[in-house]
Amino acid sequence: MYFCQSINRYNRMKSNFYTYYLIILTIILFTGCNIEDVSENAARLRIKLTDATSLTLKELHVDINEISVFATDSTNIEGEWITLDYSGGEYNLLTLLNGKTVQLVDQYFPSYKKIEKIKIILGNNNRIVTITDAPVPLQLSPEIIDGVVIENINADLATNVISSIIIDINAALSIREINGNWFLRPSARAFPETYGASIKGYVAPIEANPYVAIIQETDTFFTFPDPDGMFYFFGLNEGAWDIYLIANPESNYRDTVFTDTLSYGQKLELTPRPIRLVFDAP
Template sequence: MKTARLVFVAFVLFLATNCLFWACKKSSSERGSGHLRVMLTDDPAEYDAVYIDVQKVEVNVSSDSNTSSGWQTVNVLRPGVYNLLQFSNGIDTLLADADLPAGKLSQMRLILGDNNSVVVNGQNFPLKTPSAQQSGLKFNIHATLTAGIVYRLWIDFNAGRSIVTTGNGGYILKPVIRTYTEAIGGSIKGYALPGVAKPQVWATMGADSLLALPDSATGYYFFGGVAAGTWNLLINAGDTTYKDSTFTVTVSTGVVTNAGSVLLPKK
């Protein structure tokens, strides 16, 4: 009886260990990141030019409802001085471009350098930044980054309201900013089994053709950042003793489409 109990306990521990292993395996396979593109744009203003010295962008992304997990730096593609008035009336410029962990994007901080100025009637005046903003211009975002989805986020300056005249003829930068986001394309996820069939997954739509190699243990595959529309999926068996499978899925902007689990049959 004692031996039977020991065998039973060992069996339970074996199952628990394997369950944990497969859970971790699936989690690591499905873990992903969203792609964020930060765009800079501006409302028109009655100045000759408004120059801001953008050095760095920082974001606060959390995997859950707790948004106090800290700041992450998103490298600016071209650090330096930008004339805001060049990006009005629907014109924008790509400021930063990066992959970020999927989760809640709660806040963003724009770190400026010292070369900020405004040109009034042909004369250049330095733009002073209040001490409270010298650690960065912080504003709330409240967007959700989904793994495999590309997002564009616009930092929209209101240059006309962001510059305050001082009593001695100087100018202070007190930014008035709004932000808005747009999800671009969608994603496809699914499972292609069994692993011994050595499946490859092809996704095609028009001239676009993408290839994914499923995880050898779980069969999980993923196509990220694909255009919205109807995609043809071909699960091609590398082992010729198995049959291929074809079907279509419809991808929507900002959505991860679940293609389900496909078990390739024997010929």
């Protein structure tokens, strides 16, 4: 039953992927945290941006105005919002793939805190650029005008230890079109950098113009490989993952589908290297 459901989901996914705009983007928030002031008891706070792909777009710019965290500690269990030292910026997320990052914030931060929520306030200059070089503005959905709040992070910050929090925004679920207008409403998760397992592999030939998808129950993640065929996923739950190497239908290469099981924290490197897609002569 599970196999049949997986195959049906794969067929729908492949059809939809080559019919609609599909974008994957990830924001990584690296929090080197331990500090009440700039002293030996302080922590370092770093924020980086990473990992975005698109099949039909050339650029996807996200305008970030402000980043803040909701922190608690033993003396303030109710918690408070703390605005980070960040001056804002626009980022073309499609230049960031498979672990590449750009740093957003690097600051000291009070130690012995627990970060439970993160809020990102977006500006008004979010946009996509299509393969025809035509920029298309992205409007903000009304429900996120006051910010995008990501909950259930539970990242403990210890003195003199660099902690990292990763914010993962799945743009395949974050951009929608209504009556000719495009809207941005980020669908995001967040977790400590040390959480979870990872999958790394290589696919060939690049002429197949493949993309890679992994699925576990309701979780689906996508990426396009680097020019050398490398693809990378991280922050993954343990258990079985279906891995799809899907060729562009016009390339005449055959898709490959298999399953691998991850243990907690495992860094899985797929073999053979590369995994070669089979050519079907037209």
